Amino acid sequence: MKTTVRRDVLTLPAAAPGPENPLPPLLPLRNVHTLDERAKEGLPRDMARQLGYAPLSSPLPTRVRDAYGRERTDTAVDVIVVENDKLRATVLPGYGGRVHSLLHKPTGRELLYRNPVLQPAAFALNGAWTSGGIEWNIGATGHTTLSCAPVHAARVPAPDGGEMLRLWEWERLRDVPFQVDLWLPEDSDFLHVGVRVRNPHEKPVPVYWWSNVAVPDDRRVLVPADEAWHFGYTGTLRKVPVPVYDGADRTYPRNSEYPADQFYDVPDGARRWMAALDDAGHGLVQTSTDLPRGRKLFVWGTGAGGRRWQEWLTEPGTGGYAEIQSGLARTQLEHVRLDAEAEFSWLESYGPLSASADRVHGEWAGARDEVAARLADALPREAVDAAYEAWLPSADTEPGETLATGSGWGALEVLRAGHKVPGTPFAESTLGPDQAPWLELLHTGAVPEPRKVVPPGPTLVAPHWRDMLETAPARPLAEYHLGVAQWHAGDRAQAVRSWERGLELAPSRWPLLRCLAVADRAEGNTERAADRYAEAFDDLCQERRDDGPVWTVATAALGREAITALLAAHRTEAARAVWDRLHEATRAEGRFRLLEAQLLYAEGDMEGVRAVFDSGFEAADLREGAETLGELWTAATGEPVPERYDFRMRPAEG
Template identity: 40%
Template sequence: MSTPHPSVVRLDELVMPSGALGAPNPLPPIAGGADLHKDAAGTGLDDELLFGLGYGGTDTVLPYLMQDGYGRELKPQRHVTAVLENERVRAEFLLDLGGRLWSLVDKSTGRELLHSNPVFRPANLALRGAWFAGGVEWNLGTTGHWPLTCAPLHAVRARRPDGTEVLRMYEYERMRGLIVRIDASLAPDAALLVVQVTIENPRDSEVPVYWWSNIAVPERDDVRVIAPGDEAYRFAYEGTMSKVPFPDVHGDGVDRSYTTRSRDAADYFFELNRAPMPWIAALDGDGAGLFQASTSRLRGRKLFLWGTGVGSRHWQRWLTEGDHPYLEIQAGLARTQLEHLPIPAGTSWRWTEVYGLAQADAAAVHGSWRDAVSAGAEAVAQAGAGMVLAREEARDTAHDEVVEVLRRASGWGALEDARRAKAGESPLSSTAAPFLSGDLGAEQRWWIAALDGTTDALASDHAEPPLSYQADPAWTEAVRRAAGWQARLHEGVLAVASGDWEAAGDAWRASLALGDNGWAWRNLAVAAERAGDHDAAATAYARARDLLPHLLPLSIEAGRQLLEAGRPADALELVGSLGVAQRSDGRIRYAEARASLTTGDLDRCGELLETGIEIADLKEGEESLDGLWLDYQAARLAAAEGVPVDDRLRARAAREFPPPARYDFRMHVEE
């Protein structure tokens, strides 16, 4: 056995060019949203997988607010980090950004094993919007990048009885009502980072659970992704998932384990048949690179690739500064990311992961698939993965001692403990993961007042938004007893979370009766649009904007509603009423261009496209900009030639005037 190497945990900081995250969007996300992964069942899926696809999905991120107020400008910013280090390995975590493992260096070779993005540049890929590329992201909740990916985690330094130092990060995840705890340490006798995850369901009912560890590594032509399976479930952006052979997915001789050989973006979820130690690796031309292995509970493994098309490459550049392509290898509780699993009431699940450098025979790695898998398995074993996983999984963590608080995060765990105390329920807080009353802040103030029956004593400016919302029905009675227009606003949002839109509308109208406020009008607009009453929605949005004229997200929603209702002239009137700051926003400029095109004002649309429309929060899979460009070109051809726009003309426009790179975000292009 190798000589033990003691490790240390310390706070540090990382300065890098960063986009400002901005304030949360104050409008509660009650409308839901389109999900690329819904209705994805294709061919070759067994009953277990089909159950997982149909179980536990959600179309809203309530109670969270969206994070869509970021921009594209980069400025130097300090990020608080925790560093875990010994003589073999150095690992660095971003404590205020979901605990992201940002850097993992094998010190014997000096090699950075991860894609460590040189910038923090948020983009719209997460459940709440803001997401950033790089490192290893921990994802709990539901399909997608988790709600806390751009939020702080509580962090402490813990010590085991043998003296090993542990970085412990934890939080109360509000969408599912689960406690997540991530313990990171360094193996004393191998060059491995050890990550032990515990998910606790403190509720008295079963809860759908989802977990994926998303690992970004540099992408190059010589990098091959290897996992011990020869079949995979392929999900691509046509929207269906099917079982396929791997790596020759299409029978065309193209080896998809080399990601630069694919034009379009795709996910490949490997079928590993409940391997006792699942693993995945990304190995370069020399046979070296990062591997991840785990105990059997974390059964899923996935390869994500952006593809080499113009739109895919644009996405890669959009997420960084310069040219830093990456791919992702991932590990999850289920076989695919489209599934959820039931975690029983009062249950904890735990598993262990290891990360490190694999060094394999290069000829075998880049030989046949069977040889590559064999070489990868041998390299993982030689790195000590099996030994370390067995030891860590058997470890009793009950005697770990918290010796230093490194970072405090939200007050939501403390608030839930306050609610539980009022209800006579057991607390969430424990010595391993304490939630402290000192964590309570402005976001929790109204809810503490609701528990105490003192909401009527709070200041109540109708132009000021509620700072937070709840979706847990455990709050319903306290909110119903509370007084004031905000209480009725919250009552409506809780009703939406339970699916009762009729009760929600009644509550919001009651809020208006207690004080005319734009927040209730906006929610009534969403409800009317959902019911198909476009005129009522437009009227309610207009009332909301009268009361909240400076709220950009509201202007964006109102403009979008008018376009979708077939009222482009009204959308242009709305745009014309805005001040310079709002009118220069990319979403507003897009609405202006789309409305101009629809009303036949090709010159105005063309000028906007020529001067540039940049949508900072363009969503993954969204076709707004390339669609606008192609529709404009088809309309321009039709006007010049005096012919109608039809499918043939659209196809011709796409051939003769393809979207310029700045507007091309297509992750899949039809042949």
């Protein structure tokens, strides 16, 4: 059969990602991938430089997705299928363009770990993320903010005259457009993926890219390297030998007890590839042109916390998985400079590989050589380079039939600056309500005041939008947005002044009070933060117009922050008063059951804390590396943490 690109529908048990949190994320959600400064000593110079280059200060301008739950229902999910005689790739355009499945048709083997459910969890830079398949991580250290967001998709003529699937979006953390072209030549066993990241601006931008491939964890992971940089959840980066260190062969994911990253030190000039092969020597191989120098293995480990996380992301009985990844830098703690009006482009290839099982599972040098030889037979290095050269002229080809639609943010940027981005059109038809106020600011120089009482919309924080906000009429909503943009730029004192100016005339005070409360907490002013949070929540409760989804989400988000701040100030009665004013359905959610247990603990009611745990709850947006559940259980009961509440990702201290 000729290669085809078609739309289809796949029914999966899914928990919806939920509405966006209306409170601007002024601070990062987590810091589990930060590196102790002392650990940077002795690192290669370019690595040390890139480790300190443009770290993310918050997920702005994106909003947090944390209102999802754990209840899954059979859901019809739009997919795009790219297929020939040998492979069938199933893509989820509504989930960042993730490749959900890569099936080798002659053998019937699924080459990826295919998650049987869609269950959001708090791993993305802005919250909701799902596991499995191949995801395209762009932006900054961590999982992309597009994990549970739609991207644009369309048919494009392939280099060989067939069809190709193009995915593209405007990445908002770094303000750059990117594209992913999935090309499956006729009769080919390999899916080619052309990737391009462009910087349309007059200044350099930091870029981050890791293609993340989930594979079953009963494989051996092979890569052309004898050393790796090991990063655990204790904030250290150290060089280790491959395959054996600390008494175990770590190329087998199940030989590690705790979650960890291994960033392989592939020698310069060596072919870039990585494979995960089973007991019989069968599995997946990924290779690329030379630009993506990084190769990584992530393991969950066999400890209680790692097993619990895997159950959390899928469902019991579906088997564990590991991640093999390919990126632009040696490690995921680095960002790479992309010069003004320049681009990065490369080609990746994914396909089946079969090798001698005895050699694959034998001594390391022989295993590596065997896989390299079989890869050379199946897809020579020269063939990958030739496919890249063949794809490059197609990268600018204008898409044909639209298969899926992403956001309107790219269209807004193209309108603002007149960017020329051939091959990735951002049509004005994609502009929507979120972009409307910014379109008016662009055309009139003023931020429109809302026509009805609603929570503020998203804030744009890039320098060009901040400049426009600074010259806009100083009305309350403009001051609110300006303060958020100034805060993001690092000018916290000026942000506070903008919010305070807006507060003087604002008919809706709670958004400004909440921002000021965050600023107080960041400065260590716990008492004033508590005062402002209490005032903000009271103002919201008086202002909200109904119990519809918009106000329910806003009340839940602000109430949660207010209770946490009030507990930090040891004001339990005030925290209880906020709790009592939350919607009953909100208080029944798992994440608020955890908050209730924390409130009961602060009130000294240990029996009440235990009763909450004994009733069973699941805090859906529990964050990677979080130890809150176990710490609270131990503090309240003095007993070992039950398995269902054990999410530890590192050894116990001491």
